Amino acid sequence: MTGIDAAGLRAGLAGRYAAVDVVASTGSTNADLREAATSGAADRTVLIAEEQTAGVGRRARSWSSPKGAGLYLSVLLRPREVAFSALGSLSVVAGLAVRDVAARVGVDAVLKWPNDVLAGPARAKCAGILAEAIAAGDVSVVVGIGLNVLPLGQDVPAGPGGLPATSLAEQGATVTDRTEVAALLLAAFDDRERRWRLAGGDLTAAGLLDEYRRHCATLGQDVRVELPDGKSLVGRAADVDAAGQLTVDVAGGGRQTVFAGDVVHVRPA
CATH class of the missing domain: 3.30.930.10 (Bira Bifunctional Protein; Domain 2)
Known part of the structure; x- marks a missing residue:
């Protein structure tokens, strides 16, 4: 070695x-x-x-x-x-x-x-x-x-x-x-x-x-985001903003911005 x-x-x-x-x-x-x-x-x-x-x-x-x-x-x-x-x-x-x-x-x-x-x-x-x-x-x-x-x-x-x-x-x-x-x-x-x-x-x-958007496989995916407070967020990853935050179209309607969390790709879009 x-x-x-x-x-x-x-x-x-x-x-x-x-x-x-x-x-x-x-x-x-x-x-x-x-x-x-x-x-x-x-x-x-x-x-x-x-x-x-x-x-x-x-x-x-x-x-x-x-x-x-x-x-x-x-x-x-x-x-x-x-x-x-x-x-x-x-x-x-x-x-x-x-x-x-x-x-x-x-x-x-x-x-x-x-x-x-x-x-x-x-x-x-x-x-x-x-x-x-x-x-x-x-x-x-x-x-x-x-x-x-x-x-x-x-x-x-x-x-x-x-x-x-x-x-x-x-x-x-x-x-x-x-x-x-x-x-x-x-x-x-x-x-x-x-x-x-x-x-x-x-x-x-x-x-x-x-x-980054072009190469980010998370965008367009159905995701589950495990948040730092122990809660989770389910929806479709929509975008990443100028601060590097992820925006998610939440299941059931609405959009939420996520600064930190673990993302699981539920299935390919």
């Missing part, structure tokens, strides 16, 4: 990020960068782990992070040009960047609101995103991306709604070297995040919203 080449990444991404570090193992790269943020770590600091022992997804679910099989990385951002309330749309930015990489390596991938990337004809989950705002001092947020690159080599629990897991390699990727994939991902994220930041976090002004 070849490890991720930190020096090669730093050279290839020079000028894009303040720091790019790779560690053999950690509990969670998001947790590490949240702590680093409070200690003054710079805007655009990147941490990648070969393995996470306590990887976390949405709603504190565990994220399987087997050693050497994927990319487990987090980026600390301090976008002073963006209001705290607009930070949630970074999941859209990160999702588009992951899809960019999938397309570059020949994998058919789509986006599932709010934070999943699905690949292959069976639309299995190959990546998850977790953006965590830090409400202390200046505006800062940690964006975590878990991307399955090589065959997982173990039974990975299905996600909400029974969503199975897959990897780029299992979907026929032309590139599976994790250093190369990391370089592609961080370059794509850098390009998209800069556009987002210059637009003050507005996805429409950044030219990202229409693109």
Whole structure:
């Protein structure tokens, strides 16, 4: 198994990020960068782990992070040009960047609101995103991306709604070297995040919203949305707005906007 080449990444991404570090193992790269943020770590600091022992997804679910099989990385951002309330749309930015990489390596991938990337004809989950705002001092947020690159080599629990897991390699990727994939991902994220930041976090002004809509498999689907308060919402996913929020045509009439929740695709539209 070849490890991720930190020096090669730093050279290839020079000028894009303040720091790019790779560690053999950690509990969670998001947790590490949240702590680093409070200690003054710079805007655009990147941490990648070969393995996470306590990887976390949405709603504190565990994220399987087997050693050497994927990319487990987090980026600390301090976008002073963006209001705290607009930070949630970074999941859209990160999702588009992951899809960019999938397309570059020949994998058919789509986006599932709010934070999943699905690949292959069976639309299995190959990546998850977790953006965590830090409400202390200046505006800062940690964006975590878990991307399955090589065959997982173990039974990975299905996600909400029974969503199975897959990897780029299992979907026929032309590139599976994790250093190369990391370089592609961080370059794509850098390009998209800069556009987002210059637009003050507005996805429409950044030219990202229409693109997200085109690639979002959730839109037009009958869905069940599990809300943070334990309630659920059933209807048809209608749109995503400039803040990255999902609008749902609710069963029985009316439309509701959802900022956070787990979406289950009930059946294809």
